Amino acid sequence: MQRPLADAYGRVATDLRVSLTDRCNLRCSYCMPAEGLDWLPHDEVLTDDEVVRLIEIGVRRLGIREVRFTGGEPLIRRGLVDIVRRTRALGEDLELSVTTNALGLERNAQALAEAGLDRVNISLDTLDPERFRTITRRDRLDDVLRGAKAAHNAGLTPVKINAVLLRGVNDDDACELLHWAIDHEYELRFIEQMPLDAQHGWERSEMVTAGEVMQRLREGFELTPDPAERGGAPAERWLVDGGPAVVGVIASVTRPFCGACDRTRLTADGQIRSCLFARTETDLRAMLRGGSTDTEIADVWRNAMWGKLAGHGIDDPGFLQPDRPMSAIGG
């Protein structure tokens, strides 16, 4: 490794989020409109070879220790298993995971595990089929549940379940989700809704806060702080009824953790972003396709990260939502 991805505030990025596509097979109401979005043209999306080359530069030259594949929906990327296999070949000690809605995971879990994936994060906001259909605009709850089970059986553990609560929709689902997660040995985390939706419909006053989630959970469980070191992890973890089960709460808006952020992001079209909320991107695809060397690409990537802002700025009076929605950045 040469110089790492440091920024001017003393943080070092070692966790790379790689978006493999901006397309998705669900239409979660808080993420994108029913009709979907204008997807990236095929030729603008990085090829498998380009993705792996950038990951290799990240790992060999910039100190990346953890790679998370996301999207859009990463399972709809045809080359996913092969990309995982080639990434694993870069180092046995790399931590490799996928963030997915789990549609089709039942079919792929074993192959992903054999390719070297360590674990999965599955997004699931409710266990009620009607509510699931309302939130995602698709009738696929059973596929998600089967996908989670297959991931667990394939050893992609701990299977983490990420849930977003929406006021008046599923905000009373917190305890049921936690009972279910504990029964199935999954690790549940609640994430505050962020201003990253394509429709720009997010309102702070409507958001279900981490504080409210805790209040809901305490109606059914005793929660005590998990003494384990949090490090750069976004989730505050709580022992459930004394442990060993834990639940996480990711308070991205009300208790931001930007000071400990160790992430760098690569979009499906080859842009580096230093933050989900960054308003600038750095084009590595043009460099890849223009014949730049690995050294040149690594230098530009370092410069992009050096300029990372101290915080996401959601509370600043002049806050502007990024131009791209979460699904196009890679959540």
Ligand code: SAM
């Ligand atoms: N399709 C994959 C999935 O469902 O996990 C990966 C991409 S998706 C954008 C990643 C996560 O972002 C999901 O857990 C989803 O619930 C979450 N998400 C989408 N929009 C969000 C928002 N505005 N605020 C908070 N989380 C959001």
